Amino acid sequence: MFENEIKKILEAVPEKSGHMPYIIAIDGRCASGKTTLAAELSEKLDCNVFHMDDFFLRPCQRTEERLSEAGGNCDRERFYDEVIAPLKTGEGFSYRPFDCKSMSLLDPVSVSPKKYAVIEGSYSCHPILSENYHLRIFMSVSPDEQMRRIIGRCGSERAEMFRDRWIPMEEKYFTELDVKSSCDICFEYENGELI
Template sequence: MIDPSVQPAADLLTIAMSRPATLGPGRLVCVDGPAGSGKTTLATALAEMTEAPVIHMDDLYAGWDGLGDGIAQLETILLPLVEGAPGSYRRYDWHRGGFAETVMVPPCPLLVVEGVGSGAAAYDSFCTALAWVDAPVELRRSRGIARDGDTFAPHWDAWAGAEAEHFAENLTAARADVVVQT
C-alpha cells in the first residue's frame, strides 16, 4: 500500500523549492494543524524524501499550558538561521515537567517544523511553504489518546481550546499552501 502522506509531501516540497530561500540560504516548511491530525506523518514523509531535519513543536511547548511559549521559542531558532548562524531551542521534558537541554539547529537547505503553532502568522516571513493537516475531531482525539495514553486525556479539552483560539487568530488553515485531510 502506498503511504497517503507521500503525495502531499511531494506537493509541499515542490512548492517550497519553487520559492526563494527564507532562512538565509535555506527554506522552512511548516506543518501545522490540530492535535492528532497527522502532522508528524506528513513531516516524516517530507524528511524521508529530503533528509531534512524535523523540529517537533512538542519539544518547544512549556507543558500543557505552553502553546504560546512554544511558538515564541521559534524565534530563537529562526532569527539566527536567517543570518546564517545556528539557531537553538530548549527542549521540554514532559516526564520531568521542565525544560532540559538546549538543542542546536545548524543552517540547512531545508528545515521542517511540525506541530500546533508551527505556522504562526508572526513568522510568515520565514516560512517558505505551509501545510495544514486536519481530521475529524473524534478521529484526532482517538489518535492523540492512542499516541500519548491517558496522560493526554485530562488535557485534551483545554489543549483543543487553546489551539482553536490560536488557529482562529492566525487564520492558519486559510494561509496554507497545501491542505491535507486525513
C-alpha cells in the same frame, strides 16, 4: 504513509532557492499527522526538523493572561530567538528543547545548516512566526478520528485532558487567528483517509 502529500509538497518546493534554508511549516490539529509527515519529508529533503512541542511554555510562563491568548500556549518568543533568527543567518546554532515530563529546558541541541528546515507542530503558523516561512501547510482531522488517534497514542485518561484542555486551546488558536486560510497547502483526513 503520506506518499501523495509528500509529492504535493515536493512539487511546491523549489530545488534551488535564493533562501538558505527554505523554511516549511506544518501546523494543524493534534493527531493530524504533523510529526509523521515531517519525518517522512525529512527522508526526501536535506532538512533539519524542529518540533513546536519543544517550545511549550515553562511553568513560570503559564499565567492566566498568557494562556487566554489565542496561541498563547507556545513560547513563540523563545522559538523565534532560538530557532527562526539563527536559521535565517544560514549558520549553525543551538537551542534548548522544553521537556514536558520534567517541565524544564533540556541541554542544548546543536544544529548544522541544511538546505531546508521543517517546523512542525501546533502554533507553528502563529502570525508572529508565519511571515518567516516560505511554505505553510495545514493538517486537519475529523474530531472522531482525532480522538481515536489520541486514545491510541496516549490512552483514554490522557485523551480526556486533550479533549478538555489542549484541543479547545488549539481550536481557539485556529479560529481566532484564521490559521488555515494563511496556509499554502491544506490536508484534511477523515476515517484515516485524505479527503
